[in-house]
Amino acid sequence: MRRTVISCLLSCLLLTQAGMSAPPNVLLILVDDLKPALGCYGDSAAKTPNIDRLASRGMRFDLAYCNQAVCAPSRFTLMLGAHSSSTGLYHLGSRLRQQWPEAVTLPQHFAKHGGYRTESVGKIFHTGHGNEGDPQSFNTEPYKDKVIEYLDPASTDGGQLTREEALFTNQKLDQIPKLPRGAAFEFPDAKDDDYADGRVASEAVKRLQEAQKRRQKDGTPFFIATGFVRPHLPFCAPKKYWDMHDPSKLPMPAFEELPAGSPKVAQKRGGEIVAYKPVPEKGDAEFSPELKRQLIHGYYAATSYVDAQIGRVLDELDRLDLAKDTIIVLWGDHGFHLGDLGIWTKHTNYEQANRIPLLVIAPGIAKPGSSTRQLAESVDVFPTLAELAGLPAPRGPQPVDGLSLVPVLKDPAARVRDHAYHCYPKEKLGRAIRTERYRLVEWKQVGAPPESAVIELYDYERDPHETRNLAAEQPEVVNQLRGILARHPEARPTR
Numbered sequence: 001m002r003r004t005v006i007s008c009l010l011s012c013l014l015l016t017q018a019g020m021s022a023p024p025n026v027l028l029i030l031v032d033d034l035k036p037a038l039g040c041y042g043d044s045a046a047k048t049p050n051i052d053r054l055a056s057r058g059m060r061f062d063l064a065y066c067n068q069a070v071c072a073p074s075r076f077t078l079m080l081g082a083h084s085s086s087t088g089l090y091h092l093g094s095r096l097r098q099q100w101p102e103a104v105t106l107p108q109h110f111a112k113h114g115g116y117r118t119e120s121v122g123k124i125f126h127t128g129h130g131n132e133g134d135p136q137s138f139n140t141e142p143y144k145d146k147v148i149e150y151l152d153p154a155s156t157d158g159g160q161l162t163r164e165e166a167l168f169t170n171q172k173l174d175q176i177p178k179l180p181r182g183a184a185f186e187f188p189d190a191k192d193d194d195y196a197d198g199r200v201a202s203e204a205v206k207r208l209q210e211a212q213k214r215r216q217k218d219g220t221p222f223f224i225a226t227g228f229v230r231p232h233l234p235f236c237a238p239k240k241y242w243d244m245h246d247p248s249k250l251p252m253p254a255f256e257e258l259p260a261g262s263p264k265v266a267q268k269r270g271g272e273i274v275a276y277k278p279v280p281e282k283g284d285a286e287f288s289p290e291l292k293r294q295l296i297h298g299y300y301a302a303t304s305y306v307d308a309q310i311g312r313v314l315d316e317l318d319r320l321d322l323a324k325d326t327i328i329v330l331w332g333d334h335g336f337h338l339g340d341l342g343i344w345t346k347h348t349n350y351e352q353a354n355r356i357p358l359l360v361i362a363p364g365i366a367k368p369g370s371s372t373r374q375l376a377e378s379v380d381v382f383p384t385l386a387e388l389a390g391l392p393a394p395r396g397p398q399p400v401d402g403l404s405l406v407p408v409l410k411d412p413a414a415r416v417r418d419h420a421y422h423c424y425p426k427e428k429l430g431r432a433i434r435t436e437r438y439r440l441v442e443w444k445q446v447g448a449p450p451e452s453a454v455i456e457l458y459d460y461e462r463d464p465h466e467t468r469n470l471a472a473e474q475p476e477v478v479n480q481l482r483g484i485l486a487r488h489p490e491a492r493p494t495r
């Protein structure tokens with residue numbers, strides 16, 4: 001109790017110094033499958049003026065990593081402050097309340113300790129693949145919309161239920177391979193609100209207006225989580241966003257082989273991308289240069305579309321004069337392979353699937369337009385937001401692995417972590433340590449002795465494209481990084 005009081009006093013002091021009225025509001029922006037292919041991250045091909053303007057108001061984390069490169073588990077790590085290897089929530093169908101019935105999620109923590117009204121707009125927890133999300137995380141009715149959506153009948157063989165539409169809406173889950181494939185992209189002459197992300201932005205705008213009235217009336221702070229579904233496949237976006245990009249100028253993959261000396265368990269061919277036409281159905285088939293370029297064009301167009309929707313929400317926040325009292329976090333749930341290493345989408349322990357965009361706007365605390373190369377993980381968002389809002393640190397009952405990044409927000413050189421951790425379960429569980437320079441991945445069965453592990457080591461200073469596994473050549477580095485990995489708790493079983 002005494003610690004809570006002291007922590008609240010210190011945080012009120014933090015806010016008063018910052019000029020924010022206490023308690024601050026929170027706007028959490030989640031973007032599905034968004035890698036840092038953004039103007040503010042130095043990608044000159046990206047057209048993302050709104051996310052760039054958001055970055056100019058706070059801190060950009062240049063070495064931020066998800067904890068597992070796939071939707072459902074990654075969102076659980078954000079919402080619980082816990083690694084998937086600590087909770088056992090590794091899969092698209094993993095049910096939070098079956099494994100952790102009493103878990104206190106990030107919005108629940110804000111409602112419980114800060115009296116926040118908590119709202120969910122769009123895709124926050126993963127739904128689909130047998131999962132229903134977690135409505136009990138919010139004290140208001142969530143607004144849900146589609147993840148897979150087509151406007152052009154040609155994309156769905158004339159309006160049939162496609163494989164991915166069925167998976168994401170929990171329909172015909174036992175008949176997926178028999179269903180037709182939907183298109184990987186479409187670009188109709190459509191309005192923003194003809195697709196889900198436009199409607200999600202409209203709903204978020206409405207919620208902000210109501211939240212402002214409530215705050216003026218009785219002081220209730222808001223915690224609004226807004227989740228956008230592009231650039232997740234299929235890359236369906238109005239034509240005007242495709243027209244913003246010249247496909248001949250977009251970056252093509254620099255290295256398309258698997259890393260030399262990489263173990264089979266770590267590799268990937270085919271997978272999610274194969275569920276969309278006209279991608280070749282055979283997992284190891286070559287993609288034509290035209291198809292690669294179309295897919296990359298689609299990713300950048302879908303990102304520009306989502307950027308414009310985020311812009312609409314930010315405009316409203318400004319119009320309502322809420323920005324100065326609102327903490328904003330923009331988070332991508334994991335990265336994305338766009339043909340690098342010959343891999344598409346995510347589900348790996350490699351750099352492109354795990355590095356995420358993370359922006360934290362904390363008025364008066366994080367310097368506008370600042371950036372840091374301090375390492376950060378998804379699990380850190382929960383304790384960071386709690387500290388910024390003057391609430392106690394998360395303490396479960398789920399395990400908590402996150403660390404508050406507030407010291408970094410105040411000083412971009414402050415050291416909170418010496419590495420980021422992530423994992424991915426395949427035939428074995430791959431647990432990874434990413435330092436500023438290296439990534440080590442240890443692949444082994446949960447509970448098996450360390451000597452049974454298969455190891456990967458990459459040196460990003462000398463080999464930024466991960467072309468060679470150096471584990472056999474650099475045993476000292478391997479030992480040092482495995483020492484760090486050994487400090488983490490033993491992983492929970494993956495099944």
Ligand SMILES: [Ca+2]
Binds near residue numbers: 032033070333334
């Ligand atoms: Ca995702």
